Amino acid sequence: MIGNHIVVKLGGTIILLFLIVLLPIGFVIDRIFSGFYYNEVRSQNEQLSAQYANALATTINPNVLTMIEMMANFSQIKLFITDDTGKVIAKTEIPDITQGEYVPEEEILDLKDGAKIEKVYADSSGQRFLVSGTPIVTDQGVLGGVFVMSSLEGIDLSLQKVRNMLLLAGIGAFFLALGVTYILSKKLSDPLIQMEKAARKIAKGDLETRVELASTDEIGSLAKAINDLAFDLQRYRDSRKEFFANISHELRTPITYVEGYAKVLIDKLYHSEEEKEQYLEIIHEESIRLSRMIGDLFDLSKIDEGKITLHLEWVDITEVVEGAIQKTKMKAKEKGLNIQSSVQDKLPLLHCDGNRMTQIFINLLDNAIRYSNNGDICIEMWKEDERLKIGVKDSGIGIPEKELLYIFDRFYRVEKSRSRQFGGTGLGLAIVKDLVELQGGTIQVSSIYGKGSYFELTFPLSAGSNTWEDEI
Amino acid sequence: MKWGDWLIVSLFLIIGLSCMTMSATWMMGTNAISSYLHNLFHICLWGGVPITVAAVIYVMIRKWKNERNG
Numbered sequence: 254m255i256g257n258h259i260v261v262k263l264g265g266t267i268i269l270l271f272l273i274v275l276l277p278i279g280f281v282i283d284r285i286f287s288g289f290y291y292n293e294v295r296s297q298n299e300q301l302s303a304q305y306a307n308a309l310a311t312t313i314n315p316n317v318l319t320m321i322e323m324m325a326n327f328s329q330i331k332l333f334i335t336d337d338t339g340k341v342i343a344k345t346e347i348p349d350i351t352q353g354e355y356v357p358e359e360e361i362l363d364l365k366d367g368a369k370i371e372k373v374y375a376d377s378s379g380q381r382f383l384v385s386g387t388p389i390v391t392d393q394g395v396l397g398g399v400f401v402m403s404s405l406e407g408i409d410l411s412l413q414k415v416r417n418m419l420l421l422a423g424i425g426a427f428f429l430a431l432g433v434t435y436i437l438s439k440k441l442s443d444p445l446i447q448m449e450k451a452a453r454k455i456a457k458g459d460l461e462t463r464v465e466l467a468s469t470d471e472i473g474s475l476a477k478a479i480n481d482l483a484f485d486l487q488r489y490r491d492s493r494k495e496f497f498a499n500i501s502h503e504l505r506t507p508i509t510y511v512e513g514y515a516k517v518l519i520d521k522l523y524h525s526e527e528e529k530e531q532y533l534e535i536i537h538e539e540s541i542r543l544s545r546m547i548g549d550l551f552d553l554s555k556i557d558e559g560k561i562t563l564h565l566e567w568v569d570i571t572e573v574v575e576g577a578i579q580k581t582k583m584k585a586k587e588k589g590l591n592i593q594s595s596v597q598d599k600l601p602l603l604h605c606d607g608n609r610m611t612q613i614f615i616n617l618l619d620n621a622i623r624y625s626n627n628g629d630i631c632i633e634m635w636k637e638d639e640r641l642k643i644g645v646k647d648s649g650i651g652i653p654e655k656e657l658l659y660i661f662d663r664f665y666r667v668e669k670s671r672s673r674q675f676g677g678t679g680l681g682l683a684i685v686k687d688l689v690e691l692q693g694g695t696i697q698v699s700s701i702y703g704k705g706s707y708f709e710l711t712f713p714l715s716a717g718s719n720t721w722e723d724e725i
Numbered sequence: 726m727k728w729g730d731w732l733i734v735s736l737f738l739i740i741g742l743s744c745m746t747m748s749a750t751w752m753m754g755t756n757a758i759s760s761y762l763h764n765l766f767h768i769c770l771w772g773g774v775p776i777t778v779a780a781v782i783y784v785m786i787r788k789w790k791n792e793r794n795g
Contacts (some may be wrong), residue, residue, distance in 0.1 A: 418748045425744025434738030551743050671777070 259445055264438035279423050279682070286415050291383070291406045299369065302328060302401040306387040309399065310546045318343050332400040337365070337395055347402065349376040356400075364388040364398040372518035374402065381405040444472045448479055455479070465616070490661070501662035503546060503679065507539040549680040555665065556687045563609060563691060566601040570610065570641065574632055577614035585622050590630055592618065597635040601691035601714050605692045613688050617645045617683040617708055622650030625705070635715070645709040654699040660698055662685040742768060 272442035305321055318334065325332050325345045339361035341352050360370050370386030381401040389396040444466055454462040460483050466476040491696075514532040523529045555561040578592050585592050603610075614632075621630045628648030633634035635642055652660055659665045664679040689710055691694045726734075742765060743764040 417751070418752050421744050421750035421751075425741045425746075425748060427741070428737045428744065429741030432734045432741060434736065435730070435734050436726070437731060443726075 260438045263442055264434050267434040267437065268431065269435070271427070275423060275426060275430075278284055279419055281415060282419055285630075287412055290412060294383050294384060294403045294405070294408060295371065298383060298401045298403050299387065301440075302332070302385050302387040302399045305334075305399040305401070306389045309389045310391045310396065312654065331404075333400050333402075334389075335364075335400070336397040337361070342397070347376075348378070356398075360386065360627065360642040361398075362621055365395045367395065370398070370400070372525075373405070383410070444468070444476065448476055451479055451483075455483045455486065460490060496663055499679070500550070503664060504543070507543040510539040511536050511543070511580040536591070546680065549684060553680060553683055553687065554690065556684070561691065563606040565604055565606055565692075568605050568607045568610060570603045570605075570634065570643070571596050571600060573607055573610045573633065574643070577611055577618055578632070581609075581618040581622060584619070585630065588622060588625070589627060590622055590625055592630045592632070595631065595633040600634060600636060600641065603641055603712055604715055605712065609688050613685050613710070614645075616685045620649035620681055621649060621706075623646060628705075639714050641712045641714055643712075644703065645710075646709045647707075648705040651704050652698070652706055653702045654700075657698055657700060663695075705723060 296535055305325075307316060308321065321334070322343045322345065331345055331347050333350055335343050336342050339356045339358065341350060341354050341356070344350055344352055356650065360372075363370055364386060365388070366404075367390060369388075370384070372384050374382045374384045376382070381404070382400050382447060383405055384400055386398045386400040388398050412532050415680045447466070448464050451462050451464045462483060463480050464476040467475075473577055514536050517523060518529065518536075523532060552561070574594060574596070578594060581593060619629065620633075625647045626649075630648075631644075633644045633646075655664075661682050663683045665682075667678050685694055689712075694710055694712040697709045697711075698703055698706060699709075745768050746761055746765040749768065750761045753760060753764075
């Protein structure tokens with residue numbers, strides 16, 4: 254439907270507004286011209302009739318009537334003079350008015366009241382005249398009236414010509430407005446149409462679509478919002494694809510190991526009891542890995558769906574960190590690593606979920622142990638600007654600078670080729686980030702490739718934070 | 726806007742300007758082409774006044790915004 258387009262609606266509205274202004278202005282201009290012409294004739298008639306009436310009132314010569322009649326005829330002025338009864342007593346060449354006939358009584362009554370008469374008179378041929386009557390006032394009272402007539406034919410012709418010109422100018426203005434409106438409505442609606450098309454393409458799945466608009470107003474902001482939305486959708490779709498690809502790969506690998514070694518054991522393809530023990534150990538390790546991965550995935554899905562329940566309480570974070578160190582100490586010792594902690598005195602309590610905080614630190618320490626072969630792992634805690642800061646530093650393989658951005662992505666690993674050697678699910682840091690943010694904190698990472706990494710967690714301390722000793 | 730759109734717009738503007746110029750010239754009672762062109766120039770001049778004013782205001786606002794944003 255042609256009317257259901259923004260260009261038509263916008264253009265139609267502008268043209269309607271233009272016509273709403275143009276038509277009344279046309280009428281007003283017509284009235285101004287008509288009034289001007291009629292006023293010219295009226296004042297001329299009034300002046301003449303007043304002059305003749307004055308002459309008749311002031312002159313005592315009995316022939317004055319005949320003289321005025323002759324002068325008017327000579328000057329081609331159409332007039333007639335009535336006595337006080339309304340009877341025409343003198344007249345010039347006026348076809349339909351005869352000497353001796355009477356003018357309407359109400360006009361005579363008006364004249365007797367000293368009022369001037371003005372009317373439009375049409376003769377039998379249809380010719381229109383503007384009639385102006387002035388009473389002949391003397392000391393004895395009103396003696397009659399002088400009526401001067403002017404043909405309106407010339408004025409009507411002139412006015413018709415002016416009207417035609419006004420109409421032509423109006424049509425010109427309308428076309429001019431139509432041209433300008435066409436440009437305006439197209440220019441104004443183009444960005445909207447462009448965005449509508451882009452939104453439709455995005456809805457159909459073409460997420461590479463972008464709206465190219467340079468304006469900085471609300472339209473530009475809307476275009477930017479559409480572009481941002483498309484970018485987010487594209488990122489979400491890509492990461493979802495990648496996540497499913499990763500998940501199937503990560504799950505398939507341990508299952509393949511378990512399946513393969515179990516088959517070897519069933520078919521008794523081992524040569525010694527020692528070899529059998531080794532295969533069983535591999536199956537055990539892989540099943541643990543699988544179980545941990547499923548646990549991590551379960552945690553992540555709960556976080557994603559917002560179903561994770563935090564049991565917030567005032568927690569002495571030093572105790573939590575010490576607990577995590579105790580749990581990971583054995584693993585560190587096996588690799589010859591030492592975990593050190595440096596805690597500022599009288600640290601305030603933190604309003605958080607103790608179990609989840611333990612999970613965060615175990616994940617971070619696990620990660621540090623997994624990627625370190627020698628040196629120390631340090632945990633430090635201090636208070637700074639009403640914030641609690643916790644740093645975990647390792648001397649592991651480090652993270653290349655360009656990969657730091659993706660370190661918290663699910664299944665992301667720095668050394669992809671050696672992921673089995675290092676172990677882990679690739680979900681630990683993603684869980685840490687989500688859990689930290691869920692509890693109002695932030696996590697940052699800095700690293701020197703080949704030398705180690707440093708994770709810094711920041712938690713805001715609320716107004717009610719006291720030290721553990723204060724609580725006692 | 727495509728070239729077809731510009732053609733339609735040009736047509737409208739030409740018709741509009743012609744009608745207005747004819748109207749202005751006819752009442753002056755002269756049929757000389759110089760008079761027609763003179764009126765056409767004046768109509769364009771009057772039409773250009775709001776465009777010039779709008780352009781000046783636009784440039785001033787942009788300049789002011791640029792200065793404010795440093």
